[in-house]
Amino acid sequence: MNCNLTEIQQATRDTFAEFVQKRVMPQAASIDERAEFPMELFREVGTLGFFGMRYPETAGGTNMDIVSYCLAVMELAKGSLSLAAACTMQSLMATYFLYRLGGEEIKGHFRAALKGDEIGGICMTEPNAGSDLLNLQSKALVSDDGFVLNGQKTWVTSAPVADFFTVLAKTDKAEGISIFFVPARLEGVKIGKSIEKLGVRGSPTSEVSFDNVKLPKNYLLGNLGDGSKYLREVLAEIRIMTAALAVGVAAAAFEYALQYSKEREQFGRPIGQFQAVSMNLAEMAVQLETARHYTLYAASLSDAGHTQQKEAMIAKLYASECANAICDKASRVLASYGFAMDYPLQRYLRDARFTLIGGGTSEILKINLGKEYGL
Numbered sequence: 001m002n003c004n005l006t007e008i009q010q011a012t013r014d015t016f017a018e019f020v021q022k023r024v025m026p027q028a029a030s031i032d033e034r035a036e037f038p039m040e041l042f043r044e045v046g047t048l049g050f051f052g053m054r055y056p057e058t059a060g061g062t063n064m065d066i067v068s069y070c071l072a073v074m075e076l077a078k079g080s081l082s083l084a085a086a087c088t089m090q091s092l093m094a095t096y097f098l099y100r101l102g103g104e105e106i107k108g109h110f111r112a113a114l115k116g117d118e119i120g121g122i123c124m125t126e127p128n129a130g131s132d133l134l135n136l137q138s139k140a141l142v143s144d145d146g147f148v149l150n151g152q153k154t155w156v157t158s159a160p161v162a163d164f165f166t167v168l169a170k171t172d173k174a175e176g177i178s179i180f181f182v183p184a185r186l187e188g189v190k191i192g193k194s195i196e197k198l199g200v201r202g203s204p205t206s207e208v209s210f211d212n213v214k215l216p217k218n219y220l221l222g223n224l225g226d227g228s229k230y231l232r233e234v235l236a237e238i239r240i241m242t243a244a245l246a247v248g249v250a251a252a253a254f255e256y257a258l259q260y261s262k263e264r265e266q267f268g269r270p271i272g273q274f275q276a277v278s279m280n281l282a283e284m285a286v287q288l289e290t291a292r293h294y295t296l297y298a299a300s301l302s303d304a305g306h307t308q309q310k311e312a313m314i315a316k317l318y319a320s321e322c323a324n325a326i327c328d329k330a331s332r333v334l335a336s337y338g339f340a341m342d343y344p345l346q347r348y349l350r351d352a353r354f355t356l357i358g359g360g361t362s363e364i365l366k367i368n369l370g371k372e373y374g375l
Ligand SMILES: Cc1cc2nc3c(=O)[nH]c(=O)nc-3n(C[C@H](O)[C@H](O)[C@H](O)COP(=O)(O)OP(=O)(O)OC[C@H]3O[C@@H](n4cnc5c(N)ncnc54)[C@H](O)[C@@H]3O)c2cc1C
Pocket: 089, 121, 122, 123, 124, 125, 129, 130, 131, 132, 154, 155, 156, 157, 158, 200, 205, 354, 357, 358, 359, 360, 361, 362, 363, 364, 367
């Protein structure tokens, strides 16, 4: 599927496809089993320039378009959604606000993160503020020399290995949310133990608490109270990226089931020759190709400077729902072997659930899409 890709886009896709084939696929099952951050592979992805793809060369990045970025994400997710989730977090949410709003000291951490030498996380979600993010309770009180941060965050991707966090909190001096840079080693920052998860187990997430953490003034990113505005700047890209994650895991499930249907024989012939099975695979192919093309279309709109929240939401909603439907159908093609831990389909099935949540749940996306249509 080339979808009128440029030579650079094709080369990017092929580079990541080759890397995934050689380095990620042989380790994907054990990344999932060990449920540990895949540090070595993460650093290798850094050397491929992935973390800087969406940043200009003047900032240490490689200034690639979103279509290229999505093609790389799809390949990584095809190999291991755990690795892809950790890497996309580093390349976008964990670093964007440092690049966009940070001063010289913070830009130093940003540049280290682009190489994979430092690891970042984003602390938005709280025990009582998930979809209702603006209702968060973390508070940074203004002091003489900066801020004092208190609060409890949860589900923070890469927290167990993080060097720094971008933290959303309210302050006593402004309405709305503000954004702070917080080094993980500061006194009062406590990282909880990893949450035991159903899927993306090799992308550890944990609670992070802030207990009277003293922050200098320059750790405020941007203006007090403007956090929601800054978040909206990257929302479409986060959703398109999550759609690309979903396409990647869906492609892995489809390709595995297709191959299996050609090899597994029952009643004297490959099961793919039974219409019930081939129709199942045809439906999966339609969903996969449609999700892939729509995701790249949404990405190409952004590349052309027409960032559209609507198309980004459609891409994320459609691709994540398709990925889960495809993994379910693929599991049926394998029957008992789709249920066996020694085969990869159970991992695809578990991992795909994550794409229904990250970047906004399907319900929240449907509600916001309704608003785009004036409902
Ligand atoms: C693997 C993983 C990694 C994550 N990484 C991070 C991270 O790095 N940083 C971070 O800050 N967060 C992270 N999150 C958290 C994620 O962003 C939240 O889980 C997500 O925003 C949903 O919040 P919630 O789980 O509290 O669900 P809730 O908001 O409690 O929703 C529960 C259910 O209610 C529905 N619902 C809620 N409100 C409405 C409404 N108004 N109308 C209709 N239905 C509604 C939802 O759709 C959902 O079905 C991660 C989550 C996962 C699973």
